[in-house]
Amino acid sequence: MSEHPASDALTGQVALVTGSTRGIGHAIASRLLDLGMDLALHGRQEAGPGDEATQALIAKAQARGRRAERFAADIADKASVTKLLEDVGQAFGRLDVLVLNAARAPFKESWRLLERDLRQLVDTNFLGNVFLVQRALSLLEQHGGRIVFLSSLGSRAMSPQYPLGPMKAAMEAMVRHWAEELRPQGVRSNAICAGLVKTDAFKTLRRIWPSVDRLPDELFVPVEEVADAVAFLAGPASRGVNGQTLVVDRGLSNRHLRGD
Ligand SMILES: NC(=O)c1ccc[n+]([C@@H]2O[C@H](COP(=O)([O-])OP(=O)(O)OC[C@H]3O[C@@H](n4cnc5c(N)ncnc54)[C@H](OP(=O)(O)O)[C@@H]3O)[C@@H](O)[C@H]2O)c1
Numbered sequence: 001m002s003e004h005p006a007s008d009a010l011t012g013q014v015a016l017v018t019g020s021t022r023g024i025g026h027a028i029a030s031r032l033l034d035l036g037m038d039l040a041l042h043g044r045q046e047a048g049p050g051d052e053a054t055q056a057l058i059a060k061a062q063a064r065g066r067r068a069e070r071f072a073a074d075i076a077d078k079a080s081v082t083k084l085l086e087d088v089g090q091a092f093g094r095l096d097v098l099v100l101n102a103a104r105a106p107f108k109e110s111w112r113l114l115e116r117d118l119r120q121l122v123d124t125n126f127l128g129n130v131f132l133v134q135r136a137l138s139l140l141e142q143h144g145g146r147i148v149f150l151s152s153l154g155s156r157a158m159s160p161q162y163p164l165g166p167m168k169a170a171m172e173a174m175v176r177h178w179a180e181e182l183r184p185q186g187v188r189s190n191a192i193c194a195g196l197v198k199t200d201a202f203k204t205l206r207r208i209w210p211s212v213d214r215l216p217d218e219l220f221v222p223v224e225e226v227a228d229a230v231a232f233l234a235g236p237a238s239r240g241v242n243g244q245t246l247v248v249d250r251g252l253s254n255r256h257l258r259g260d
Pocket residue numbers: 018019020021022023024025042043044045048049050073074075076100101102103104124150151152153193194195196197198199200201202
């Protein structure tokens with residue numbers, strides 16, 4: 001019989017949350033801190049829009065006797081990813097949870113994408129995540145690590161001017177692939193497919209899809225609900241879950257079938 005996990009099982013473990021300077025990533029980091037984890041916070045730039053929130057999270061960790069440090073790296077750049085994982089390894093000495101949350105993409109029809117758009121799309125949202133896992137593996141395999149990828153509904157239904165969708169689909173397939181490939185190393189790999197979340201990225205979505213505002217408020221997913229689902233997949237309660245994508249959309253995708 002498998003033992004019931006202790007409620008403080010994550011205390012003292014370390015999480016790297018990519019793109020945690022703001023939005024969903026920030027909420028995930030905050031939730032993992034509540035569960036007693038130490039945090040490697042991460043953004044593309046040394047400084048930016050999430051500075052204040054990041055500093056507040058670092059101060060909150062310190063006040064609780066936990067550690068949180070901020071790192072900057074462009075995940076589209078392999079050398080930066082290598083350095084990021086070296087720095088995290090040096091700073092914390094371990095890594096238990098890798099949340100692949102950072103994403104960046106143009107909102108355009110696919111036929112209008114320039115070569116540089118396409119390269120940025122693939123480099124950031126597919127290759128960057130693969131490099132992160134490659135570089136993190138030696139740390140993750142030491143303590144039964146967990147990988148959690150942040151996907152979106154664009155992975156399964158066409159969304160206009162959203163070329164990120166196909167990248168998310170490829171990554172959900174990669175998550176299934178890693179689940180089997182990394183099983184011998186004791187590393188689990190799962191994804192959350194989030195519905196509509198009102199972050200900075202949503203401002204752009206509203207420009208290309210003005211009628212999105214007509215959706216009832218209850219169909220928008222608060223960042224905390226995405227963070228709770230990530231916490232589940234990062235924690236021991238999900239020990240029987242591997243290679244899966246959990247849809248957290250308050251039923252939005254189901255409602256599409258009603259045609260209204
Ligand atoms: N918002 C939604 O409705 C929604 C729905 C489903 C899924 N998601 C997914 O959830 C995740 C977070 O979304 P969000 O809305 O919170 O995004 P966001 O507000 O745009 O924040 C993106 C984060 O990713 C970082 N980032 C972007 N490009 C990067 C790069 N090349 N290298 C390193 N870091 C990079 C940003 O760092 P800087 O601050 O330094 O730029 C920022 O911390 C994404 O994977 C997104 O696709 C979002």
